[in-house]
Amino acid sequence: MSLDRSQTATQSNIHHTDATETTVHQTTNNVDAHTENAGIIIIGAGMAGSRFAIELARAQLDSVHSHPPITLISKEPHVGYNRIMLSPVLAGDKAFDDTYLYDQSDYEQLGITVLAGVSVDTIDTEQHYIELDNGQTLHYAKVVIATGSTARVIPFPNHTAKGVHVFRDFTDVTTLTEYARQGKTGLVIGGGVLGLEAACALAGQGATMTVIHVDGYVLNAQLDLPAAELLQAELSRRGVGLEVSANTESIAINEAGEVCGLSLKDGRTLAADFIVMAVGVIPNTALAKDSGLEVNRGIVVDDCMHTSCPHVYAIGECVELDGELFGMVAPVNQQVDTLVTVLKDTVVSDPSIASNDIASNGTLSNETASESGAPSQEHWQPFVSKPLSLKLKVSGVAAFSAGQIAFDDSDVESIETLVYRQPTLNHYHCLYLKDNKVVGAVLYGEVNDGSFYSQLIIDDVDITPIKEALIFGEAYCDLDTLDANNMANSTTSDLVEEAS
Structure with missing residues (x-):
């Protein structure tokens, strides 16, 4: 892996699991401040940052332009692993090395410089450079913030005591596994997906586990009561x-x-050797806020992932768009794809370009872009937030949820349900309909038709022709009749709109 000679940094062996085994290479201390030698710097090498680095480098392979170098900075010594796969690692079903999204050779072959085990202290948005926590300075042409999120910790009394943990990274997995192998008693606060996965994994490894949930049943945001x-x-x-x-x-x-239990408001105290908080995440926005960017709950971006500052972008769990935060893989991947279209044809900056040719969002004007060989904004593919479906694998139990499954009292009378149960197999399907359209779906035990129901929700399809068979799945539905019916309805709607 090559390092830009103009940069001073610590480069770690990406796949080492012990920070003490890090291989370090030092380069010269001279930093070339000319913008033509600056690169695209990605701060954060989680699922968003590492995927963006790889996809951007791949997209640039087919370009005729000369592109600035790509540098990926990871605060953790472990670069580009899939956090979702930490649950099977905790359960002992997978090794940590199986969680990496890419091999070290992928970064090397694409010419991506990876700096691991180092964090960014400052972004100077006026002089276009960043400062690392080891005192090094790197100049940038564009910078992408992909700092992700941090596990939320509820500040209960004694929440900082020894034995209180979260389940977020490899270090957490190592610590919790040791508890389980010693046969300790643990409590998980939070009955969401992560909390249930942690409890099941630790129980399978030898711990005695109990889940503490504030609501009336687990996964209450994703499942209805029967499921x-x-x-x-x-x-x-x-x-x-x-x-x-x-x-x-x-x-x-x-x-x-040290932790010895959990006191509840009903007066009981549950004994415990350790406690795991699995109560959600908080976007990591401190760096952006300290650098003068607009921050609300997350780093505020537009639909092309620009922040409030020119040449600075953000993607992933740290961002906020139109008041929405993003914690699922699908929208984060869509954000990556959007930003690749925005930055893939970034060319080595020409210092002769006047500052007044730079738009307020940090991009070249269309006129200047065409003169410099860069594409205009017409090639960008803005991010569009879509309704999410959730396919859960809670320790081998399949569950699926899409659309709306909870309704206000004012809406209940207009909601129709289609239900299928197979008690001997523990299968349960429930579709929520309004005006003969699927608005929500919950599947448990057998979830193969989840994507079919999800698409019906997204496309707002009138399911009248297949209503009687719909609950049994796609294979039982006459889709040709459905398509014909909806095509006819679409044509009628267009005529009415034109006439009005």
Whole structure:
């Protein structure tokens, strides 16, 4: 892997799992401040940052332009691993090395400089450089913030005690696995996907686990009650305890300041050797805020991932667009794809371009772009937020959710449900309809038709011709009749709109 001679940095062996084994290469201390030698710097090498680096470099292979170098900076020593795969690692089903999205050779072959185990302290948006925590300075032509998010910790009394953990990275996996192998007793606060996966994984490794959930049933944001009850029965069979409608008062500690239990508001104290908080995430915005960027709950971006500052972009769990945050893989990948179209033809800057040719969003004007050989904005593919479906694999239990599954009292009367149950197999399907259109779907146990139902929701399809067979799945539906019916309705709608 080559380092730009104008940069001083620490380059780590990407796949080493022990930071002490890091291979270090030092380059010269002279930083060339000319913008024509500056590169595209990506701050954050998680699922968003690493994928963007790879996809941008691949897109540039087919370009005739001379492109600035790409540098990927990772605060962690482990670069570009799939956090979603940490659950099977915790369960002992996979090795950590299996979680990497790309091989080290992929970065090397594409000419991407990877700086691991180093963080960015400052972005100077006026002089176009960043400062690393080791004192080094790197100039940029464009900078992409992909700092992700941090596990949320609820500040209960004693929340900083020894034995309180989150489940977010490789270090957490190592620590929690050790508890389990010692047969310790643990509590997981949070009955969402991550909390359930952590509890099941640790129980399978030898710990005694109980999930503490504030709502009436687990996965209440994704499942309806019948599906959740099936899941809760499965948790019980796997030896995972459950306390629902349980509100935490404080974390109990012993004289040594170590966790010894969890005190609930109903007066009970549940014994525990360790506690895992799985109560959501918070976007990492401190660097952006300190650098003068507009920040609300996340780093504010537009639909082409520009921040409020020229030449600075952001993607992933750290961003906010039109008030929405993004914690799912699908929209983050869409953001990556959008930003690749925006930056793939970034050319080595020409210092003769006057500053007044730079638009407020940090891009060249169309006229200047055409003169410099760069494309105009017509090639960009703006990000569009789409309704999300969620296919869950909670420790081998298949569940699927899409659309709206909870309704206000004012909407209940207009909602129709189609339900299928197969008790011997623990299969449950429920479709929520409004005006003969699918608005929500919950599947448990058998989820192969999830994408079919999800597409019906996204396309706002009138399912009248297939209504009687719909709950049994796509294979039982006459799709030709459905298409013909909806095509006719679409034509009629167009005529009405034209006439009006």
